[in-house]
Amino acid sequence: MISKKTEALDAVAIRFAGDSGDGMQITGDQFTGTTALVGNDLATFPDFPAEIRAPAGSLFGVSGFQINFSSREVYTPGDRPDVLVAMNPAALRTNLPDLKPGGILILNTEQFNEKNLERAGYQTDPQADGSLSSFRVYPVDITGMTLKAISDIGLNQRAAVRSKNFFALGLVYWMFNRPIEHTLEWIQKKFAPELAAANERALKAGYHYGETAEIFTHNYTVEQAPITPGRYRRISGNEALGLGLLAAAELSGLELFLGSYPITPASDVLHFLSQQKHLGVKTFQAEDEIAAVAAALGAAYAGGLGVTTTSGPGMALKAEAINLALMLELPLIICDIQRAGPSTGLPTKTEQADLLQVMFGRNGESPLVVLAAKSPGDCFWTAIEAVRIAVRQMVPVIILTDGYLANGAEPWPIPQMSEIPRIPVQFRTDPEGFKPYLRDEMLSRPWAVPGTPGLEHRIGGLEKQHETGNISYDPQNHEFMVKLRAEKVRKVADLLPPTVVDGDAEGDMLVIGWGCSDGAIKSAVAGMRARGHRIGHVQLRHLNPFPNDLGDILGRFRKVLVPELNMGQLAMLLRARYVIDVHSFTKVQGKPFQEIEIRDAIGAQLEAN
Amino acid sequence: MSLYPNLPPTDASALQRKDFQTNQDVRWCPGCGDYSILAQIQRTMPELGIPKENYVFISGIGCSSRFPYYMDTFGMHTIHGRAPAIATGVKTLRPDLQVWVVTGDGDAMSIGGNHFIHTLRRNVDLKILMFNNRIYGLTKGQYSPTSEQGKKTKSTPMGSVDYPFNPISLALAAEATFVARSVDVDAKHLQEMITRMARHKGTAFLEIYQNCNIFNDGAFDYLTDRKTKVEHELKLEHGKPVRFGPGGAKGIALNNRLEPIVVDVAEHGEDRLLVHDETNQSLAFLLSRLVHPDFPTPLGVFHMRERPSYDQLVQAQVDEAKKRSPVGSVQALLDAGETWTVR
Ligand code: SF4
Numbered sequence: 045m046i047s048k049k050t051e052a053l054d055a056v057a058i059r060f061a062g063d064s065g066d067g068m069q070i071t072g073d074q075f076t077g078t079t080a081l082v083g084n085d086l087a088t089f090p091d092f093p094a095e096i097r098a099p100a101g102s103l104f105g106v107s108g109f110q111i112n113f114s115s116r117e118v119y120t121p122g123d124r125p126d127v128l129v130a131m132n133p134a135a136l137r138t139n140l141p142d143l144k145p146g147g148i149l150i151l152n153t154e155q156f157n158e159k160n161l162e163r164a165g166y167q168t169d170p171q172a173d174g175s176l177s178s179f180r181v182y183p184v185d186i187t188g189m190t191l192k193a194i195s196d197i198g199l200n201q202r203a204a205v206r207s208k209n210f211f212a213l214g215l216v217y218w219m220f221n222r223p224i225e226h227t228l229e230w231i232q233k234k235f236a237p238e239l240a241a242a243n244e245r246a247l248k249a250g251y252h253y254g255e256t257a258e259i260f261t262h263n264y265t266v267e268q269a270p271i272t273p274g275r276y277r278r279i280s281g282n283e284a285l286g287l288g289l290l291a292a293a294e295l296s297g298l299e300l301f302l303g304s305y306p307i308t309p310a311s312d313v314l315h316f317l318s319q320q321k322h323l324g325v326k327t328f329q330a331e332d333e334i335a336a337v338a339a340a341l342g343a344a345y346a347g348g349l350g351v352t353t354t355s356g357p358g359m360a361l362k363a364e365a366i367n368l369a370l371m372l373e374l375p376l377i378i379c380d381i382q383r384a385g386p387s388t389g390l391p392t393k394t395e396q397a398d399l400l401q402v403m404f405g406r407n408g409e410s411p412l413v414v415l416a417a418k419s420p421g422d423c424f425w426t427a428i429e430a431v432r433i434a435v436r437q438m439v440p441v442i443i444l445t446d447g448y449l450a451n452g453a454e455p456w457p458i459p460q461m462s463e464i465p466r467i468p469v470q471f472r473t474d475p476e477g478f479k480p481y482l483r484d485e486m487l488s489r490p491w492a493v494p495g496t497p498g499l500e501h502r503i504g505g506l507e508k509q510h511e512t513g514n515i516s517y518d519p520q521n522h523e524f525m526v527k528l529r530a531e532k533v534r535k536v537a538d539l540l541p542p543t544v545v546d547g548d549a550e551g552d553m554l555v556i557g558w559g560c561s562d563g564a565i566k567s568a569v570a571g572m573r574a575r576g577h578r579i580g581h582v583q584l585r586h587l588n589p590f591p592n593d594l595g596d597i598l599g600r601f602r603k604v605l606v607p608e609l610n611m612g613q614l615a616m617l618l619r620a621r622y623v624i625d626v627h628s629f630t631k632v633q634g635k636p637f638q639e640i641e642i643r644d645a646i647g648a649q650l651e652a653n
Numbered sequence: 654m655s656l657y658p659n660l661p662p663t664d665a666s667a668l669q670r671k672d673f674q675t676n677q678d679v680r681w682c683p684g685c686g687d688y689s690i691l692a693q694i695q696r697t698m699p700e701l702g703i704p705k706e707n708y709v710f711i712s713g714i715g716c717s718s719r720f721p722y723y724m725d726t727f728g729m730h731t732i733h734g735r736a737p738a739i740a741t742g743v744k745t746l747r748p749d750l751q752v753w754v755v756t757g758d759g760d761a762m763s764i765g766g767n768h769f770i771h772t773l774r775r776n777v778d779l780k781i782l783m784f785n786n787r788i789y790g791l792t793k794g795q796y797s798p799t800s801e802q803g804k805k806t807k808s809t810p811m812g813s814v815d816y817p818f819n820p821i822s823l824a825l826a827a828e829a830t831f832v833a834r835s836v837d838v839d840a841k842h843l844q845e846m847i848t849r850m851a852r853h854k855g856t857a858f859l860e861i862y863q864n865c866n867i868f869n870d871g872a873f874d875y876l877t878d879r880k881t882k883v884e885h886e887l888k889l890e891h892g893k894p895v896r897f898g899p900g901g902a903k904g905i906a907l908n909n910r911l912e913p914i915v916v917d918v919a920e921h922g923e924d925r926l927l928v929h930d931e932t933n934q935s936l937a938f939l940l941s942r943l944v945h946p947d948f949p950t951p952l953g954v955f956h957m958r959e960r961p962s963y964d965q966l967v968q969a970q971v972d973e974a975k976k977r978s979p980v981g982s983v984q985a986l987l988d989a990g991e992t993w994t995v996r
Pocket of ligand 1: 680681685689716717788791864865866867868
């Protein structure tokens, strides 16, 4: 065996790309798990097509998974990969523009045949025509070597070919000096004996190929990151959201009821919670989006923690029922895992364009509490806060996440339930002086659930008289009630802690974002501050109501930049509310922000007058 | 759950009709069939032995959907067509409650059609009262999905061209486990049907022919008018031959194409008649096809069968899962799977 040298790197971004049937998501997932165990900080970006199984070799069927891992803190999946594993010409063609100049390119040569080249739109073979000369290209017959390695297991050709992603994974494990044991264990658990044997063999073959093949002169290592001590696990946004809802149920003592209808990218929350029946969760897969929210509202009325999960198109359908919840003044949690719209849009791609929909997309004056999660793990904490607010104020609360947070993963310090404050809930039981819409000091009303003797009462969507809740068509009462419902939501701001400003507390520019842009903004702001600019960063969790101190914070900076994956929706709200000139920086490509894009936008705005 | 009001239930045996009446002004038009239905419900509820606080009435939108305001129980007046879905949430979370849905032909068959059929399919333990007046009353007189073809209304000046639903057939096709029909002015029959619904475990669907004296007056006169009633009314009785007409002189038999026909009993003999069997879904469907004016109108229980209800099955899965994994806590879930410690 040739002894090869190992080079230490600070950070590496790898992208696995192949057909949607090539197992790229599994490959990325495995690499992520192992990398987390090695102790690197990391962030991931799974990017897959809307089609379940697009025709093999087609450009639109390419599925990708990017992971950025480092010996330092990582906030984003990396702007441009250092390494691209392309399982076929289509994967090469769609992903090559992102690869860093001088980056490593591993090609599965077996797939570079005439038919596939043509499908990918190549006139000539890029391996031979010099178009890849600015990269370090490693042509590897991944399929061929996989088949050879597992030939005696007796799988048919079709099944055997499917092990090739494990060969690629093994090779990349070797390149970045990762142990293969974690994946070996997983393979044993996941697959039937024959397939497990084949995958194991392929994984090892890939690893050994790296070790022995002469084309690889050395491999790389990325040291452990200085991560805050503690116990960690990997978490995706959808898992964290599900866990957060479960935690909120436990902290409040309420029974969790999820009404949901399958929709990308929210369905995983339904799947996850459906598996937690042992915690008393009831899940209801409804006949449509409307029934899903309606049933959740029914559960809230009956004294449960009513939750519905969906994405933008589903939000549009739920609007009327959400408005009923507002009118009834019942706690209801509505999770919008945003995706690129309008209409069906790009169902598997991310966007932040539902903000104005959730703010205003209902009839009448309909203010709701709106919260946004900023990282996969933050979905957990956002869910708990949403429930806390909903039951305190007897209001529906909307949680915004998005496809990028939902599917992206990060290492996550495991929370201790015993350290999280309980969520106080008190059902009304005393019939003495009971009125359904009697107000407390926060303008909240009593939660009087069916089955409580002496509290029989009627509620509905018609305007109601102050306190008694009886139907009222009185014009003065209507205006009073509209204002009261608005004030009730506004009062949520009084419950909030001071807004956290990262970086400078005053100065040249405040960059204010929400949701999944957190990592990219954080990195970009750090970079610009290192060049001497005085920049602050606020990642807004509370989109409605805005925190009470936000106006002051905005006033402490010369300029305000609002990067968003939409056409400037938060910017519009900030302008309207604070009557200030904010600069909107937008992107609507179905992809998250890159650090460099935000850095450039900051730079451009700082220079402009 | 410690949270829930763990108070002793009130005494159901002492309940009276007036206990179910509210102080709200009833806002239906004078003479509306809804009044009679409300009265029969208020008369029947005290007889059922259910504590008052356990009743929940949920309605959608329409004249009939004002109903909960007039019942002194827990009640929710919701949005158009969605009452069965909201009620499903209530009942699934709290199987201990007795949940009634009050709806109309527009609410249940049109805007809420999807929720209606899926609720029946799931057999959620809900009692659905559908007031069928074959018209939109609250929006002032447009034709409804149960209006006869050719109906002239404000929105169909030349007569409607769409064919109506047969609600009983629809409910049966949606796998309903209790399907019945009654009529607003037949107090005794209505009470009997309401009682049987309450006793049924699973979705109970009752179509109530209801006169809208403002926009569709007399739609069911043929069935309620003393003079014509006897010719047209067919009271279904389990285990009895299907007979109607003065003195039960006529009956329903099958021809050799297995289609229902009206026969003279004296001429053909009782043996030729169909014998009603509530548990027979196919027979129920056949009887649901007896439509005025070619046939008499069946009233009573078309079909009833036992099947575990959705809420029971959901609860059973939760109980089973808890038994299998008795130490359920969120912390255990947070700690599950791959974890690692950074020092
Ligand atoms: S419009 Fe018809 S159904 Fe409505 S309340 Fe008046 S009579 Fe009754």
